[in-house]
Amino acid sequence: MRLSSKTTLVSCLLVFTVVMSCSLNTEQTATIDPETYWGENPWPEIRKSRISKLLPEAMKAANVDCWLVVCRENNNDPIAPHVGGENAGGTAAFLFYIDGEGFHSKVYSPSGEATALDDLDIHDEVVSVRGASTVGMAIDFIKESGFDQIAINSSSSNSMADGLSYTQRQSIESRLGTDVDKLVSSTELIYEWLSIKLPEEVEILRKAAQLTADWQVEAYEQVVPGKSTDADIAKFLKQKMASYGVTDGWAPDQNPNVNSGPDRGHSHATDKVIMPGDVIQIDFGIKLYDRWVSDIQRFAYVLKEGETEAPEDIQFYWESGKAGSRAALAAMKPGVTGASVDRAQRLLMQAAKSESVPWSTGHPVGYVAHDVGPSLGGGMSKRVRPSSAKLLKEGMTFAFDGFHAWKRADGTEKTISVEEMAVVTTNGAEYLIPPQEELILIGLK
Numbered sequence: 503m504r505l506s507s508k509t510t511l512v513s514c515l516l517v518f519t520v521v522m523s524c525s526l527n528t529e530q531t532a533t534i535d536p537e538t539y540w541g542e543n544p545w546p547e548i549r550k551s552r553i554s555k556l557l558p559e560a561m562k563a564a565n566v567d568c569w570l571v572v573c574r575e576n577n578n579d580p581i582a583p584h585v586g587g588e589n590a591g592g593t594a595a596f597l598f599y600i601d602g603e604g605f606h607s608k609v610y611s612p613s614g615e616a617t618a619l620d621d622l623d624i625h626d627e628v629v630s631v632r633g634a635s636t637v638g639m640a641i642d643f644i645k646e647s648g649f650d651q652i653a654i655n656s657s658s659s660n661s662m663a664d665g666l667s668y669t670q671r672q673s674i675e676s677r678l679g680t681d682v683d684k685l686v687s688s689t690e691l692i693y694e695w696l697s698i699k700l701p702e703e704v705e706i707l708r709k710a711a712q713l714t715a716d717w718q719v720e721a722y723e724q725v726v727p728g729k730s731t732d733a734d735i736a737k738f739l740k741q742k743m744a745s746y747g748v749t750d751g752w753a754p755d756q757n758p759n760v761n762s763g764p765d766r767g768h769s770h771a772t773d774k775v776i777m778p779g780d781v782i783q784i785d786f787g788i789k790l791y792d793r794w795v796s797d798i799q800r801f802a803y804v805l806k807e808g809e810t811e812a813p814e815d816i817q818f819y820w821e822s823g824k825a826g827s828r829a830a831l832a833a834m835k836p837g838v839t840g841a842s843v844d845r846a847q848r849l850l851m852q853a854a855k856s857e858s859v860p861w862s863t864g865h866p867v868g869y870v871a872h873d874v875g876p877s878l879g880g881g882m883s884k885r886v887r888p889s890s891a892k893l894l895k896e897g898m899t900f901a902f903d904g905f906h907a908w909k910r911a912d913g914t915e916k917t918i919s920v921e922e923m924a925v926v927t928t929n930g931a932e933y934l935i936p937p938q939e940e941l942i943l944i945g946l947k
Contacts, residue, residue, distance in 0.1 A: 534746060543791045544702065549584065550624055551700055557598060558605040560695035561653075568649040569691060570640060571596040572670050579655055579665030581692065586624040591615050595640035596625075599649060608643070610636035637670070641677040652681075653688040659888070662874055663692040697875035698897040699868055703794065704925050707868065707899055708934040710788055710796035711923045714751075715935055717742045718758075718784045718800040722942050727778050727804050732760040735784065736771035743788060751787020751795040752871040758786035762804075764914035765907075778806040778946065781816060781916060787871055797867045797901035799921035802942035812941050819906045820941045822854035823918040826904030827937065830863050830878070831924055834894060834931035840864075841890040845881025847904055857907035859917055862890075864902025867923060871901070878902055898926045899934075 561569060573579055573587030573594045582588045585596050592612035599606055607625040616630035631639060644652060656671055657663035666674075675682045699707070721738045724730065739758045743749065750757045760771040762780040776782060782804065787797040801820070803812040812820065826847035833846035844863040851859075862879025865872050875898050880890035903919040910916050923934040 540747065540791065543793075544706070545791055545793050546622065548700060548702060549586070551702075552695070553585070553598075553607065553624060554605075556698055556700070557695055558600060560691055560698075561598065561600055561605075563694045564653070564688075564691040566651045566653040566686065566688075566691050567601070568597065568599040568644060568647070568651070569653040569688060570644070570674070571598075571655060572637060572666060572674075577667070580662050581655060581665055584696070586619060586622055589615060589618065593636055594619075595636045597640055597643065599647065601647065608640075610639045612636065637673060638677055641674065645678070645681055650684060651686050652678075652684045653686055653691050655688050655692075657687050657689040657692075660689045660692060660874065662696060663688045693874055693892075696869065696873065697866060698895060699899050699925070700897070703868070704897070704899060704934070706790055706794045707796065707923065707925075710790045710794055711798055711934045713746070713748075714786055714788055714796040714798040715800060715938075718786055718798070719942065721784065722782070722800070722802045722944060725776055725782075725802075725804070725944050727776055727780075727944065727946055730776050731773045732762055732771040732776065732782075733773050735760040735776075735782075739784075739786060748788045748790055749792060751789050751797060758784055760784050764910060764912075765917050776804060776944075778804050780804045781819075781918065782944075783917075783919070785919075785921065793869065795867060795869065795871050795873075796923065797871050797921065798923060799903070799919055800938055800942065801918055801920070802944050804944045805946065807946065812943065815908075817941070818854075819908055819918050822850070822856060822906040823904045823920045824937075824939075825854075826850045826863075826906070827902070827920040827922055828904065830902050830904060831922075831931055831933065834900070834924060834926055835929060836894055836896050836926060838894055839886070839891050840876035840878045840894065841880045841883075841886045843878045843881070843894070843902070844890065848882050851905055854906060856905060857909065857915060857917075859905045859907050859919075861903070861905075861919075863905075864900045866898060867901040868899050873899075875900075894926050896926050896928055900924055900926075900931075 571585055573582045573590035575591045595610040597608045608627045609625050610629045610631050611619050613630045613632040616628050620628040655663050655665040721735045736758050756770050759769050762776045762782040763774050782802045785799045789795050829850050830843050830847040833843045847863050862877055864878035866875030867873050876892035877889040880886045901923050903921045905919050907917040922937045924931045
């Protein structure tokens with residue numbers, strides 16, 4: 503077996519050398535001490551910065567002067583970890599507001615959690631409440647302050663902005679009385695806030711992407727044609743995750759998605775045996791610090807007897823997909839729509855006579871694999887959906903593909919989807935890590 507990639511993927515993450523003992527044929531894997539290896543979780547400090555630096559701008563962009571988040575135990579709001587409400591027991595009311603003196607945060611917390619919440623030093627003020635309604639006190643403050651637009655987490659289009667229960671909303675509306683018409687959805691506010699990543703978050707995503715790509719290359723080195731299965735590769739990558747103390751980037755049963763046969767979409771790896779002539783896809787993501795997620799694909803071709811390189815047709819499909827990825831990256835810059843990025847690579851797909859694919863060119867990635875932000879899709883549609891009409895902004899991070907799909911001899915379809923990660927910069931965009939330049943070639947053993 504040999505690897506032909508000219509790009510050497512060197513992890514920028516390692517702070518000391520870790521000797522690993524992993525293969526497809528062993529259950530034993532050397533492990534590291536995650537606490538020592540990863541260091542202290544940076545989320546608490548990053549969260550503070552996100553609230554103080556990015557949230558005021560998001561509120562202004564959404565034309566909101568007050569935002570009310572209600573957190574509680576067992577059925578919490580999905581935004582809770584971003585505002586410090588992840589440990590809520592009794593109902594707590596988080597207020598963020600802008601007045602003549604600037605941006606402020608105030609929390610009405612049950613007394614049992616108030617001390618610990620105050621210790622986090624996230625909010626300007628934590629009011630300890632005993633024997634009274636925290637939401638009621640928050641509403642009283644809102645009414646006294648005379649805010650014009652009060653955002654609440656009730657949304658038909660963004661699950662991260664839809665954490666308020668029906669009964670919670672009833673209670674808020676009842677308490678507001680004649681001010682109820684001031685309520686607006688937090689959809690745009692949360693979109694503006696979560697879609698932008700701080701530079702230090704981009705660096706974490708860069709590290710996650712590098713590990714994800716490195717491990718896929720390493721997994722391909724283990725393949726024995728005619729013996730190894732797609733599930734073997736997936737198992738190898740699961741072992742790498744366990745040894746490094748990281749978790750799945752998305753649903754564990756479908757991460758990684760390893761497929762050496764026809765397209766299966768989002769799927770689990772099967773027991774299909776990898777054979778000469780196969781094109782192998784690995785779609786893989788990891789989560790660092792239980793917060794930031796990667797999403798990277800790497801492709802390989804299994805050489806047939808006597809072959810030293812991929813056949814002309816396979817190489818053409820690869821180059822076409824790669825060109826689409828480069829076109830999409832070149833189209834990314836602040837102020838353009840997600841649809842325009844999608845269109846840039848789909849024009850190349852048409853020129854290369856690719857079969858159509860049902861997937862968008864890309865999607866935001868960060869806190870989850872499919873994060874909040876513009877969809878890179880709809881570029882060839884007559885009616886562009888709202889998420890694809892959104893404008894790209896500096897600090898947004900994306901996972902995106904360059905596609906080429908073709909019909910196999912048996913009539914099934916296969917797609918090369920050169921998936922990389924990128925961040926939008928001041929004047930354009932840049933890959934988080936060096937992209938895959940060549941198909942990885944797996945020889946007979």
